[in-house]
Amino acid sequence: MLTFILRRVGLAISVILATLVATFVVFFAGPSDPAQSLCPENRCNAERLQAIRVNLGLDRPLTVQFVEYFKGLFVGRDFEFAGATNHCGAPCLGFSYHTGRSVNDELFSRFPNTVVLALMAAVIFLIVGVTIGIVAAVRRGTATDRILIGGSQVFGAIPYYILALLFALYMVTFWRVLPQYSSFSEGPGVYFAGMIAPAFILGLVTSTSYTRYTRNSMIETLSMDYVRTARSKGISERRVLVNHGLRAAMGPIVTILGLDIAALLTGTLITEKIFEVDGIGRRALQALFDDDLPVIMGTVLMAAVIVVLANLIVDIGYSFIDPRVRLA
Amino acid sequence: MLADEIEDEQLESEAQRAKDAKNADSRTGRSPGRVAYDRLKKDKVAVICLVIIVFFILLAVFAPLVVNLQSVDPTTGVRADVGTVHTELIDFNGLPTVGMSSAHWLGVEPRLGRDLFARFAFGARPSLIIGFSAAAASTIIGVSLGLIGGYLGGWVDKTITWLIDFFLSLPLLLVVLAVVPIVQLRIAGGGRLTAEQTSTIRFWVLITILVIFGWMGLARLVRGEVKSLREREFVQAARAIGVPTRQILFKEILPNLVGPIIVSASIAVPTYISFEATLSYLGAGLVEPTASWGRTIADAQNYFEIYPLWLWPSVIGLSVLVLALTLLGDSIRDAFDPTSRR
Numbered sequence A: 001m002l003t004f005i006l007r008r009v010g011l012a013i014s015v016i017l018a019t020l021v022a023t024f025v026v027f028f029a030g031p032s033d034p035a036q037s038l039c040p041e042n043r044c045n046a047e048r049l050q051a052i053r054v055n056l057g058l059d060r061p062l063t064v065q066f067v068e069y070f071k072g073l074f075v076g077r078d079f080e081f082a083g084a085t086n087h088c089g090a091p092c093l094g095f096s097y098h099t100g101r102s103v104n105d106e107l108f109s110r111f112p113n114t115v116v117l118a119l120m121a122a123v124i125f126l127i128v129g130v131t132i133g134i135v136a137a138v139r140r141g142t143a144t145d146r147i148l149i150g151g152s153q154v155f156g157a158i159p160y161y162i163l164a165l166l167f168a169l170y171m172v173t174f175w176r177v178l179p180q181y182s183s184f185s186e187g188p189g190v191y192f193a194g195m196i197a198p199a200f201i202l203g204l205v206t207s208t209s210y211t212r213y214t215r216n217s218m219i220e221t222l223s224m225d226y227v228r229t230a231r232s233k234g235i236s237e238r239r240v241l242v243n244h245g246l247r248a249a250m251g252p253i254v255t256i257l258g259l260d261i262a263a264l265l266t267g268t269l270i271t272e273k274i275f276e277v278d279g280i281g282r283r284a285l286q287a288l289f290d291d292d293l294p295v296i297m298g299t300v301l302m303a304a305v306i307v308v309l310a311n312l313i314v315d316i317g318y319s320f321i322d323p324r325v326r327l328a
Numbered sequence B: 001m002l003a004d005e006i007e008d009e010q011l012e013s014e015a016q017r018a019k020d021a022k023n024a025d026s027r028t029g030r031s032p033g034r035v036a037y038d039r040l041k042k043d044k045v046a047v048i049c050l051v052i053i054v055f056f057i058l059l060a061v062f063a064p065l066v067v068n069l070q071s072v073d074p075t076t077g078v079r080a081d082v083g084t085v086h087t088e089l090i091d092f093n094g095l096p097t098v099g100m101s102s103a104h105w106l107g108v109e110p111r112l113g114r115d116l117f118a119r120f121a122f123g124a125r126p127s128l129i130i131g132f133s134a135a136a137a138s139t140i141i142g143v144s145l146g147l148i149g150g151y152l153g154g155w156v157d158k159t160i161t162w163l164i165d166f167f168l169s170l171p172l173l174l175v176v177l178a179v180v181p182i183v184q185l186r187i188a189g190g191g192r193l194t195a196e197q198t199s200t201i202r203f204w205v206l207i208t209i210l211v212i213f214g215w216m217g218l219a220r221l222v223r224g225e226v227k228s229l230r231e232r233e234f235v236q237a238a239r240a241i242g243v244p245t246r247q248i249l250f251k252e253i254l255p256n257l258v259g260p261i262i263v264s265a266s267i268a269v270p271t272y273i274s275f276e277a278t279l280s281y282l283g284a285g286l287v288e289p290t291a292s293w294g295r296t297i298a299d300a301q302n303y304f305e306i307y308p309l310w311l312w313p314s315v316i317g318l319s320v321l322v323l324a325l326t327l328l329g330d331s332i333r334d335a336f337d338p339t340s341r342r
Helices: A002-028 A034-038 A046-056 A063-076 A103-138 A143-157 A160-175 A187-223 A225-234 A235-261 A262-273 A282-288 A293-319 A323-327 B002-026 B030-044 B044-061 B064-066 B116-152 B152-171 B174-189 B194-210 B216-229 B233-240 B245-282 B292-303 B308-334
Strands: A077-081 A084-088
Touching: A002 A063, A002 A225, A002 A293, A002 B152, A002 B174, A034 A046, A034 A143, A077 A160, A077 A262, A103 A143, A103 A235, A103 A293, A103 B002, A103 B194, A143 A160, A143 B292, A160 A187, A160 A262, A160 B245, A160 B292, A187 A235, A225 A235, A225 B044, A235 A262, A235 A293, A262 A282, A262 A293, A262 B174, A282 A293, A282 B174, A293 B152, A293 B174, A323 B233, B030 B064, B030 B245, B030 B292, B044 B064, B044 B116, B044 B308, B064 B116, B116 B152, B116 B194, B116 B216, B116 B245, B116 B292, B152 B308, B174 B194, B174 B245, B194 B245, B216 B245, B233 B245, B245 B292, B245 B308, B292 B308
Parallel strands: none
Antiparallel strands: A077 A084
């Protein structure tokens, strides 16, 4: 067991390190010039551009930059801006080229918005997906089953961003059925009301895959002998479904939930962009547009760490439930 | 009452299973591909989806001819085509002065006055080309790496498995969004290229990147299958009589994997089309002047209230095409799955 955990942790660390090196090389060695995007050529002469590069530390060799960045992640580092020294504690992701704020601040101030969106969506897709899945499993083969499963198949097949975009354009902008996003500082009531539209569409579309998982999982458990035993003992159908059927069927669903974190992150990125929610995904898109390298690096690293951690927890958790996994 | 229904259901499914087993006996001698094909032919959803897909393929292939069916525009005096800008059809607010007519079946584009039906018909091309070629390429790469890793084992297998884990844990959309402009600059930066050349380069850059980030699922599946197949008697027998490795891989092992490979490739096509459209919407996809549905949706969303005709054809085209491809993929999966009841 211990060797399995150590091996999985080692693998996770190697993947994160590789992500760090790969993103650093791709972005910092890439042909994009942050100085240019900070100050376009028609406004800055060559000297001024060079001064910006020196200021950002972009004139030094790539390896030196990487070592500093790497060191900053674990022990923090000091930045010098126009004479003043700015300390950036570990894990230091640097300072945004555009806003001058530390990347940690930039990301952590927006992190709650992304988490609220993802959690609200998760509540919706778990409730909707699992409920529809159970109903379809119980009524297997009937018209209800076919309509529910067919509907979720159609809904899940259309590109997500189109559904979200149409929903935003018509329900929020045009008919104003649901309120627009507004920041938390304008009051929690307005804030959560504004989150309904993005969380609803993200949750609804994500629920389609959970409908199918739940249905398949429930059909499997409902055909088990112990379910028949439970029924023959005269336990009410509702208790058979919830206590005997659903409880066993939830195992695979929770696993998939853990492995789906990456997909959920992608979903929030598109949703934040479409509904203008001020989360990490929208900040990352803005950073890409601005060539704001430290922010891009920070978001990519953060997302990779979240995905790797989620997979690690699922793997290790699963190996406790099902020891056969350890041999794989 | 519910319990009764379920019991009936169980009885019914047992009867079904018995019938299936009897049919399976009479089916001996047919390859799994043949069985799947026969089941697919009977699947109404699959047939309808196929008709829709063929319609879009024909529209894409014969786009120039179909666009020429529109009559000559009385204002401009010429037949509309895909790229020509007609500012004379635009008023000072940027809105078109002509609506749907025999010269412009779907009206003209705000601001530029290009024919919207032509943009729609030609827009089917990049989606289909990207979907099918990226799926083909990533299938080849996935199958090759899976075969090599699963069969050779050892450090080769470890490396490939690690690569799969690595690529799967990258925040895909974010990385692709960032990498597309960088690769584009590397290839096309500095030089004086026309808009058409830039657009073509972007097109191939997109396909390449979609493939680089899309082979892992199939590779993992094939690797797992190969690992178990190589221990089977027929493979060991082949090895014992000295059949060369390449022949074992392609003649003994690969034919057993045709089903999963076809299923995975058919599901990959709509995934790539949808991913490309998402990239176009987020600003890292196809660029002008290539007519593209994803690009059009991104441009037209600001005009959706005053000129919905610009937005909707692309929305419907993209949704229906991806939907048909996905449902066909699902049907193909069911057809290859011996446990499904359809």
